Structure formats: structure tokens, C-alpha cells
Amino acid sequence: MSKIYIETYGCQMNFADSEIIASLMNEAGHEMTTEIEQADYVLINTCAIRDNAEQRIRKRLRELRAMQQRHAGLRIGILGCMAERLQSQLMVEEENVSFVVGPDAYRRLPAMLEQVRQQGVKAAETELSTTETYDDIEPVRLNSNGISAYISIMRGCQNYCAYCVVPYTRGRERSRNPHTIVTEAQHLFEMGYKEVTLLGQNVNSYCWAQDDENVDFPELMRWVAEISPLLRVRFATSHPKDLSDKLLEVMAAHSNICRCIHLPVQSGSDRMLKLMNRHYDSAWYLDRIAAIRRYLPDCSITTDVIAGFCSETEEEHQMTLDMFRKVRYDYAYMFKFSLRPNTYAEKHLQDDIPEAEKTRRLEEIIALQGQIALENNKKEVGKTFEVLVEGESHRSKKQLFGRNSQNKVIVFDREDVQPGQYVQVTVTDCTAATLIGRLKQ
Ligand code: 5AD
Ligand code: SF4
Numbered sequence: 070m071s072k073i074y075i076e077t078y079g080c081q082m083n084f085a086d087s088e089i090i091a092s093l094m095n096e097a098g099h100e101m102t103t104e105i106e107q108a109d110y111v112l113i114n115t116c117a118i119r120d121n122a123e124q125r126i127r128k129r130l131r132e133l134r135a136m137q138q139r140h141a142g143l144r145i146g147i148l149g150c151m152a153e154r155l156q157s158q159l160m161v162e163e164e165n166v167s168f169v170v171g172p173d174a175y176r177r178l179p180a181m182l183e184q185v186r187q188q189g190v191k192a193a194e195t196e197l198s199t200t201e202t203y204d205d206i207e208p209v210r211l212n213s214n215g216i217s218a219y220i221s222i223m224r225g226c227q228n229y230c231a232y233c234v235v236p237y238t239r240g241r242e243r244s245r246n247p248h249t250i251v252t253e254a255q256h257l258f259e260m261g262y263k264e265v266t267l268l269g270q271n272v273n274s275y276c277w278a279q280d281d282e283n284v285d286f287p288e289l290m291r292w293v294a295e296i297s298p299l300l301r302v303r304f305a306t307s308h309p310k311d312l313s314d315k316l317l318e319v320m321a322a323h324s325n326i327c328r329c330i331h332l333p334v335q336s337g338s339d340r341m342l343k344l345m346n347r348h349y350d351s352a353w354y355l356d357r358i359a360a361i362r363r364y365l366p367d368c369s370i371t372t373d374v375i376a377g378f379c380s381e382t383e384e385e386h387q388m389t390l391d392m393f394r395k396v397r398y399d400y401a402y403m404f405k406f407s408l409r410p411n412t413y414a415e416k417h418l419q420d421d422i423p424e425a426e427k428t429r430r431l432e433e434i435i436a437l438q439g440q441i442a443l444e445n446n447k448k449e450v451g452k453t454f455e456v457l458v459e460g461e462s463h464r465s466k467k468q469l470f471g472r473n474s475q476n477k478v479i480v481f482d483r484e485d486v487q488p489g490q491y492v493q494v495t496v497t498d499c500t501a502a503t504l505i506g507r508l509k510q
Contacts, residue, residue, distance in 0.1 A: 071099050071182065074108035075211070078126060079116025081268050081305065082239075083149055085219040087114050088208030090148065090175050095209060097179035105136070110144050110182060115151035117234050119407035123151055130163050137165055144185060146170060146178075150238035154410070157193040171195035172224070172239050175203070197225075197240035204249040207256075216264060216459055216489050218257050222250050222289065223269035228308065230335075231346045231413040232378060232406060235270060242270070244277050247284045247292065254293050254300070263457055263489060264301040267293065272304050273311040287319040294323040299491075301457060303327045303476070309334070310348040312357050317364035328365055329399075329476040332357065333373035337392030338385035341378055346413065351392060358396050369399040369475035376434055377427030378406045379418035386430045393437050399445055399475065401438045405431050439501050446477070446499035453495045453509050454479065460488045479504040 073094050077087045090112065091101050102108055111133060116122040130145070137143050144167040147159055153171035160166045167185050170178055174194035181192045202224055210218055225242040226235045254265050267290070269275060275286040284292075286304075294302050302325060309332055320326045332354075336342055339350040361368050374389060393401070405427040408420040422430075454473035462468035462480045469483045471492070480503055481494050493509040 071109040071186075072102045072107055073099050073110050073112060074102050074105045075112045075114060076105075076129075077114040078122065079114070079118065079150065081219055081266065082221060082224075082270065083114050083116060084211075085208065085221040085268055086149065086172060086175070088211050088219070089203045089206050089221075090114070090178065091209035091211055092206050093175055093178055097182075099179070099182070101209070101211075106140075109142060110146060112146045112148055115147055115149040117150035117154045117238055117409070119404065119409070121407065126151055127163070130165060134165050144168075146181075148172075148175070150234070153195050153197070153238040154234060156195045157191075160191050160193065167191055169193040169195065171197065173198040173201045176201075198243075199241050200243060202243055202245040204245045207253065214459055214488065215261060216457065217266070218262050218264070219266050219268050220250060220253055220257075221245070221269065222267045222272065223275050226270035228271065228348070229346055229413065231344060231418065232375065232409065234409040234412060237411055239270065242274060244269075244275050246279075247277050247289050250289065251292050251296070254302075255296050258296055258300045261489065263299065263491075264303065265293065266303040266305060268305060271306065271308045271311065273307050273313065273316060285315075287313065287315045290316065290326060291319050291323070294319070294326050298325050301325050301327055301474070303329065305331050307332055309354050309357050312360075314360060314364070317360055320368075321364045324474075327476060328368040328474045329371065330361055330365075330368055331371045331373075332361075334389075334392055334396070335373065335375050336378065336381070336385070337388035337390070338381070341381055341385055341388075344380070344418070345375075345378060351388070354392075355395065367475065369477065370396060371400040371402075371476075372396070372398050373402045373404070374434060375404050375406050376431040377422035379414055379420055379422075381406075381422055381430075386433075389434065390437055393434065393441065397441050397445060398438065399442060399477065401434075403431060403434050403438065443499070443501040446501065446504060449477070449496045449504055450499060451496065453493050454506075456481075456492050456494045456506075458486055458488050458490050458492060473504075477504055478502070479506050481506045481508055484508055 115126050146168040148170045152169045177194045223244045225240045227242050273286045277284040456471040458471040462470045470480045494506040496504045496506045498505040
């Protein structure tokens with residue numbers, strides 16, 4: 070039996086995968102530890118989305134070298150998207166790495182650990198699968214608050230956005246058996262969890278068609294939402310091209326499906342969207358926003374955006390700012406374009422916007438979004454929301470924080486409330502990132 074420490078970088082899918090890995094490790098008789106100093110194996114679940122994500126992992130590997138000098142038996146494995154992208158080449162570049170395992174090969178991990186330990190050799194498993202969904206594996210909840218959990222419902226992506234490495238690191242799209250998803254959610258609810266987030270690279274193309282059974286994403290959402298009105302259901306991420314009215318209807322009919330949609334826009338310019346291979350234009354995107362507002366007037370909308378994609382002009386950048394002014398997002402993840410090996414952009418386009426110009430455009434988007442978020446939050450002052458309490462506020466033990474259905478964080482004086490409870494909170498003040506409130510008497 071060995072002690073395993075796992076460190077996770079990147080998106081929610083990666084965090085969900087680490088919980089599957091922990092389960093596979095426990096099943097094989099290993100023990101997970103939260104103390105890196107006690108570990109025999111350090112597993113690093115990595116991200117490859119932008120160059121700086123990979124640089125962060127390289128830096129971490131240099132830090133771990135010192136630890137390996139103190140603890141000769143300590144072995145390091147690289148998992149996830151960077152493992153898939155670089156494969157065994159990574160063990161040549163980083164001498165202190167003993168094994169490399171891609172996202173579809175985690176079942177092979179226990180056998181690989183044996184091989185590495187007994188034979189002292191290095192090993193790589195990076196084959197992608199068209200069917201693996203790990204649907205029979207009950208994840209071990211890591212760093213859990215016992216209130217909110219992720220459930221992975223599909224894997225992979227085949228949209229091939231021109232900038233994106235994910236189709237190459239996570240393989241073809243495949244959906245998990247819906248019955249195992251509902252069982253997992255039901256089980257979490259019975260254990261006291263109050264919120265599940267259904268995860269996939271593109272959740273609205275979820276599609277289960279087997280044994281005369283056809284289940285699409287709206288149908289799956291209905292099944293999970295009907296487990297209990299006390300179980301909140303969230304989902305991420307949606308692609309604008311597939312956001313259907315049917316999904317919005319199901320959301321409107323179930324108040325426990327949270328009023329928050331993450332809809333990455335990437336750019337406000339039609340020429341950029343075409344070059345990015347996004348399969349929608351700005352008019353389509355705005356039509357989907359209008360549909361959300363029609364079905365779910367109190368829904369918050371969040372996005373991802375890329376500044377300085379190949380050949381983006383100043384005018385096209387301004388179109389992105391205009392899109393932000395039109396939609397008025399509640400939150401945005403904002404990035405500078407990073408050219409990734411093997412993508413369409415790398416093969417066929419020029420990464421021709423100078424770094425300083427990318428930075429300037431990104432900063433303009435960030436400044437505008439900060440203003441909009443603050444204005445949006447100011448409109449919430451005076452309203453009362455149902456809040457699922459998650460824990461103590463980072464600032465003061467006398468305060469708790471939780472989220473409303475719109476996924477906004479609300480801080481309030483605790484009184485005798487406990488994490489895991491639903492409470493009514495009236496908003497009294499705000500910043501761009503947080504609502505401040507008091508318990509409704
Ligand atoms: N450069 C910058 N941002 C990227 N994203 C994906 N690939 C890149 C890239 N090469 C962003 C997109 C995506 C989010 C997860 O990361 O906005 O929606
Ligand atoms: Fe990073 Fe994308 Fe892989 Fe998630 S799927 S870990 S964001 S590269």
C-alpha cells in the first residue's frame with residue numbers, strides 16, 4: 070500500500086477527474102493523503118489550455134525536485150491534459166517525472182504504479198478512448214464541503230475551435246449513461262449534499278442513445294432536478310450553437326435548476342467567430358441571450374472571452390467591448406490568446422497581435438466588465454434571495470457566505486445559521502464581486 074497525494078490544476082472537469090482517480094487508487098488498496106511530505110507518489114493533474122498553465126506545472130516540478138532529494142522514494146506522475154499533449158516526451162524534458170497518464174487511461178494507473186515501483190522503469194499511457202466515461206466509478210469527494218459536488222456527465226470535445234487544444238487532449242465526445250448520473254446525484258442528496266453541478270466540455274450536446282433509449286441534455290436535467298426540490302442543480306459549460314429553447318423551458322419549470330448560464334462568447338466580431346470556427350455569429354448569440362431573458366428573466370449570464378486572436382483588428386476588439394455592453398455579463402473569464410501547438414490556428418493562422426497589444430485589449434475588457442458587474446450588483450440591493458450557506462466568510466468568523474441561485478456570493482452575519490442550510494438574505498450593499506446582506510427576519 071502506498072500513500073498518494075494529488076494536486077489538481079485547470080477546469081472543473083479536472084477536479085472531477087481527480088475524484089475518480091482517488092476512487093481508483095482506494096480500490097487498488099492505496100491511501101490518499103493531504104500531506105505531501107508523507108506521500109510515496111505525487112500525482113499532478115494538469116491543464117494545457119494556455120501556455121502559462123503549462124509553465125506553472127513546469128515551475129511546480131522544479132520545486133518538487135528539492136523534495137525528491139530529501140525523500141528518495143518519492144515518485145511523480147503527470148496526469149491530464151498536459152500529459153496527453155506531450156506524452157512520453159514529457160519524461161525526457163522533465164527527468165524527475167516517472168509516469169505520464171492521459172485523461173482516458175486512469176484505470177491503468179494502479180498497474181502502472183506497480184510497474185514503476187517494482188521494475189524502476191518509466192511508463193506512459195496516453196491512448197484516448199471513444200467510450201470511456203468512468204460511469205461505474207463512485208468518485209471520492211476531495212476537499213469537499215459536504216454541500217456541493219461535481220458530476221461529470223460527458224467527456225471530450227469535437228468542436229475544434231481554432232484556438233483550442235481540448236479536442237486533442239480529451240478526445241472524442243461521449244456521454245455517460247443517464248441512469249448512473251441520476252443514481253450518483255440521488256446518492257449525494259441522501260448523504261446531505263444540497264447542490265450538484267453537471268459537468269462536460271459541452272453539456273448541451275449530451276446525448277445518450279442506446280438500447281432504444283434516447284436522452285438529451287434537457288431530459289437529463291429534468292431527471293436530476295426531480296430528485297428533490299431541495300437539491301440545486303447547476304451545469305457547465307454550454308456552447309452557444311447548442312443552447313436550445315427546450316433546455317430553457319425545463320429550467321423555467323424547475324426552480325431548483327439554478328438561474329445561471331455560462332455561455333462563452335469568445336469574441337464580438339463575426340469575422341473572428343468564423344475564423345475561430347465557433348459555428349455562430351453575433352446575431353445568433355444575441356438571439357440566445359434574448360431567449361434566456363425571455364424564459365428566465367432573473368438568470369445571470371457569464372462568459373469566456375479571448376483578446377487578441379489571430380489578425381484581430383482594433384475595430385473587431387471594439388465589437389467585443391460592444392458585445393459586453395449589450396449582454397451585461399455578471400461575470401467573465403477573460404484571456405489573452407495563447408497559440409497552442411497542433412491547433413488549426415497554429416497550422417494555418419498567424420499569431421500576429423503583439424503581446425503588449427493583447428495585454429492592452431485584455432485590460433480594456435477587464436475594466437469594462439468590472440464596471441458592469443458592479444452596476445449589475447447594485448441593482449440587487451434591496452432584493453431578498455434564497456441562499457445556500459457554504460461556510461465561514463474568509464474575512465470574519467462572525468460572518469457566513471453562500472450563493473444565490475444566480476451563483477453570486479453573498480456574505481452576511483451568521484447568527485445561529487449553519488453551513489448547508491437554505492436561508493433568506495436581503496442584500497444591503499455590494500462590491501463588483503460580492504453581495505453583502507442580512508438574514509431576513
Ligand atoms: N488562448 C486563450 N484562451 C483560450 N481558451 C481556450 N483556448 C485558449 C487559447 N489558446 C479559453 C476559451 C475557453 C476557456 C476555457 O479558455 O475562452 O472558453
Ligand atoms: Fe485545461 Fe481544457 Fe484540459 Fe480543462 S479540458 S484541464 S481547461 S486543457
